[in-house]
Amino acid sequence: MRRLWLPGGLVLLVVLVALAAPLLGLPDPIRQDVARRLAGPMPGSPLGRDEFGRDVLSRLVWGARASLTVAFASAAIACVVGTLLGLLGGWFRGLGEFFAVRSMDVLLCFPPVLLALLVVTLLGPGSGTLILVLAALYLPGFVRVTWAEVLSARSHDYVEAVRALGAPTHRILLRTVLPNIAGPVLVQLSLAVASAVVLESGLSFLGLGVVPPEPSWGLMIRGARGTMAQAPLLLLWPCLALSLTILAMNLLCDALRDAADPRTAPAAPPRWVDRLLPGLLPPPRADAVLSMQGLTIEIVTPRGTIRPVEDVSLSVRAGETLAVVGESGSGKSLTALAAMGLLPPAARPVAGAAWFQGRDLLRLEEAEHRRLRGSAIAMVFQDPMSSLNPVHRIGDQVAEAIRAHQPLSARAARARAVDLLRRTGIADPDRRARAFPHELSGGMRQRVMIAMAIANRPALLIADEPTTALDVTVQAQILDLLAGLQRETGMALVFITHNLGVVAEIADRVTVLYAGQVVEEGTVAEVFGAPLHPYTAALLAAVPEGDGMAAGIPGTVPPPQDLPPGCRFAPRCPHAAPACDAPQLLAERAGRAVRCTRADELALAA
Numbered sequence: 001m002r003r004l005w006l007p008g009g010l011v012l013l014v015v016l017v018a019l020a021a022p023l024l025g026l027p028d029p030i031r032q033d034v035a036r037r038l039a040g041p042m043p044g045s046p047l048g049r050d051e052f053g054r055d056v057l058s059r060l061v062w063g064a065r066a067s068l069t070v071a072f073a074s075a076a077i078a079c080v081v082g083t084l085l086g087l088l089g090g091w092f093r094g095l096g097e098f099f100a101v102r103s104m105d106v107l108l109c110f111p112p113v114l115l116a117l118l119v120v121t122l123l124g125p126g127s128g129t130l131i132l133v134l135a136a137l138y139l140p141g142f143v144r145v146t147w148a149e150v151l152s153a154r155s156h157d158y159v160e161a162v163r164a165l166g167a168p169t170h171r172i173l174l175r176t177v178l179p180n181i182a183g184p185v186l187v188q189l190s191l192a193v194a195s196a197v198v199l200e201s202g203l204s205f206l207g208l209g210v211v212p213p214e215p216s217w218g219l220m221i222r223g224a225r226g227t228m229a230q231a232p233l234l235l236l237w238p239c240l241a242l243s244l245t246i247l248a249m250n251l252l253c254d255a256l257r258d259a260a261d262p263r264t265a266p267a268a269p270p271r272w273v274d275r276l277l278p279g280l281l282p283p284p285r286a287d288a289v290l291s292m293q294g295l296t297i298e299i300v301t302p303r304g305t306i307r308p309v310e311d312v313s314l315s316v317r318a319g320e321t322l323a324v325v326g327e328s329g330s331g332k333s334l335t336a337l338a339a340m341g342l343l344p345p346a347a348r349p350v351a352g353a354a355w356f357q358g359r360d361l362l363r364l365e366e367a368e369h370r371r372l373r374g375s376a377i378a379m380v381f382q383d384p385m386s387s388l389n390p391v392h393r394i395g396d397q398v399a400e401a402i403r404a405h406q407p408l409s410a411r412a413a414r415a416r417a418v419d420l421l422r423r424t425g426i427a428d429p430d431r432r433a434r435a436f437p438h439e440l441s442g443g444m445r446q447r448v449m450i451a452m453a454i455a456n457r458p459a460l461l462i463a464d465e466p467t468t469a470l471d472v473t474v475q476a477q478i479l480d481l482l483a484g485l486q487r488e489t490g491m492a493l494v495f496i497t498h499n500l501g502v503v504a505e506i507a508d509r510v511t512v513l514y515a516g517q518v519v520e521e522g523t524v525a526e527v528f529g530a531p532l533h534p535y536t537a538a539l540l541a542a543v544p545e546g547d548g549m550a551a552g553i554p555g556t557v558p559p560p561q562d563l564p565p566g567c568r569f570a571p572r573c574p575h576a577a578p579a580c581d582a583p584q585l586l587a588e589r590a591g592r593a594v595r596c597t598r599a600d601e602l603a604l605a606a
């Protein structure tokens with residue numbers, strides 16, 4: 001909301017000044033005083049007099065009423081009618097679409113001035129006619145934008161989900177589709193208002209709009225043009241008013257669009273102190289490919305700043321697999337995205353370092369990060385369908401990943417792409433390379449994603465729940481594939497998952513996250529054999545064995561905006577005691593760490 005203050009205030013000021021024109025005690029805007037023709041600024045007329053000796057300030061303020069009424073009214077009519085037609089055409093398709101959308105194409109065929117001439121001939125000039133002409137001119141834009149957005153929105157899962165709930169059509173359109181297409185419609189509105197102010201000026205200038213001697217900014221520009229050599233300032237004032245109003249309108253619509261979309265939080269500013277004083281950063285861990293030390297991430301949300309990741313340290317060596325585990329919301333993905341330099345705009349690392357090949361990934365320039373991504377560091381995401389481009393053949397997508405970092409010809413890159421597809425276990429890779437993503441199964445698509453990730457032989461591969469969307473058999477094949485590729489290339493692998501069965505199968509070491517903090521760390525054998533933290537023990541107990549029922553962990557991970565004081569796991573911990581405070585991560589033995597005040601006591605009791 002804070003982002004609306006400045007542009008909203010500016011637009012409100014312009015509108016209020018225009019509305020308050022009769023109360024401001026300004027001279028009559030149409031009273032002529034030929035003796036003072038083209039007079040410069042003087043007492044009582046701070047902006048001087050025009051070619052008929054009329055007061056320029058008064059005409060500017062009264063002209064704003066005419067210009068803004070025409071602009072706002074025409075844009076509002078076009079927006080409401082156009083959005084409605086676009087919504088109905090895009091949703092119902094068929095005949096509704098034909099009449100709503102195709103009829104607009106006919107309207108688009110008329111040149112604007114011809115349309116204005118036609119309507120003015122029929123109805124006579126004036127503000128009302130101008131509103132009608134401009135509304136007709138802007139209508140097709142709104143219909144087309146809304147129609148295209150509805151077509152795209154209706155294929156999204158969230159729309160399917162409300163349809164599956166049996167919601168009535170008008171509710172789906174108004175409550176689900178409209179808020180999601182509001183951004184582009186608001187942008188179109190800002191363009192329409194801005195362009196209507198300009199067109200009003202243009203059409204009034206041609207004698208097709210506001211009728212003289214009524215003031216409007218367009219008529220002022222027309223008048224000033226004839227006396228440009230003697231009184232250039234006369235042209236400046238209406239042009240300045242026009243430009244500032246358009247700028248304020250555009251800013252307001254951009255701010256409205258951002259306010260309507262909760263995903264567009266303001267970007268967090270970088271911390272220059274971290275760049276200026278690199279000596280304060282924690283040093284890297286010896287022989288680690290990735291060494292993350294004390295990572296803390298802050299996110300600016302409408303309800304305040306949160307810390308979903310706090311003081312997270314982890315490291316992985318060449319050829320090693322580190323599993324990062326924890327329930328949903330524990331901060332696994334944000335930690336990985338920080339290393340990739342792909343944090344959402346509202347999030348920023350505020351402390352710590354992530355050392356990779358001698359560089360701190362948290363403080364790299366975007367250009368440097370882009371050079372590393374896909375070459376030295378690669379990432380595989382959970383949902384291969386949304387990560388692959390649906391309109392390009394998979395062979396071309398793999399080849400593109402290679403050519404983004406290697407100077408190969410298209411033919412050579414394609415041959416390498418086919419080879420990579422073969423290495424990831426895709427049968428008949430030559431034929432498959434010509435397929436589109438929707439023609440492949442989920443497992444095949446994930447293999448393609450892995451082929452793209454390893455295309456440039458990365459030193460570090462981060463896999464964020466790469467098997468969660470796959471069935472158990474395919475999951476096992478993908479795990480085998482990753483393990484095989486790792487043996488072959490010696491890359492370090494960070495495997496993010498909430499599936500402890502997978503961890504046991506693939507990982508050498510494990511880092512357990514809870515509510516944004518590392519609660520336990522060590523080799524898989526040690527941690528799984530004798531967990532030191534009650535959360536790790538509860539996670540392990542929650543893994544179903546054989547036909548037995550799993551013992552679920554009561555409660556849920558606390559959200560970052562509602563963290564309990566002291567130990568974050570205490571409200572769910574069966575061993576919580578009054579002595580439990582805000583524990584630090586303590587190294588128990590070499591390579592093993594735990595964040596629990598009672599860890600020693602509980603280990604002895606076990």
Ligand SMILES: Nc1ncnc2c1ncn2[C@@H]1O[C@H](COP(=O)(O)OP(=O)(O)OP(=O)(O)O)[C@@H](O)[C@H]1O
Binds near residue numbers: 327331347
């Ligand atoms: N852009 C954002 N704005 C506000 N909060 C966010 C944002 N991104 C993540 N969060 C919050 O940060 C916390 C950690 O999120 P993260 O996605 O890292 O969890 P996760 O452990 O990867 O969960 P999952 O296994 O479900 O992917 C969550 O509480 C989440 O709601």
